[in-house]
Amino acid sequence: MFSSSILLQILACAIYGNWWPMLSALMYVVVPMPCMFFGGGSTQFLISRDGGGWIDAAKFLTGASTVGSLAIPIILRHAQMIETGAMLIEFTSFFIFICTVMCFHRASLDDDW
Numbered sequence: 001m002f003s004s005s006i007l008l009q010i011l012a013c014a015i016y017g018n019w020w021p022m023l024s025a026l027m028y029v030v031v032p033m034p035c036m037f038f039g040g041g042s043t044q045f046l047i048s049r050d051g052g053g054w055i056d057a058a059k060f061l062t063g064a065s066t067v068g069s070l071a072i073p074i075i076l077r078h079a080q081m082i083e084t085g086a087m088l089i090e091f092t093s094f095f096i097f098i099c100t101v102m103c104f105h106r107a108s109l110d111d112d113w
Contacts, residue, residue: 002097002104004096005093006025006113007094008089008092009022009090010022011089015085015089016083016085016088017085018082020076020081021086023072027069027072030068031069032101034060034062034065038054038058059066068095070091
């Protein structure tokens, strides 16, 4: 699923001959970083109500990078730097990426593995 998301990122750029949408792909690298650094590599902290300075910072950074992944194509389209089709392909890529993250989160919660 992640590979198809990246493929859609590349297609959004290649079809319209404009590589600005690849800025969203940079956010895909940033999204898991708070989980790796502050959450110990587990997504368990995202659904816990326990707080603390580092846990709250990780939740904030994860949310901010997720919103940034959606905002970048919208801002680029508003500035008329990309076409509407490229923006829609970017949204499809983001949806597949989020589904991948949710599947990983669900699999990491199961102790049967």
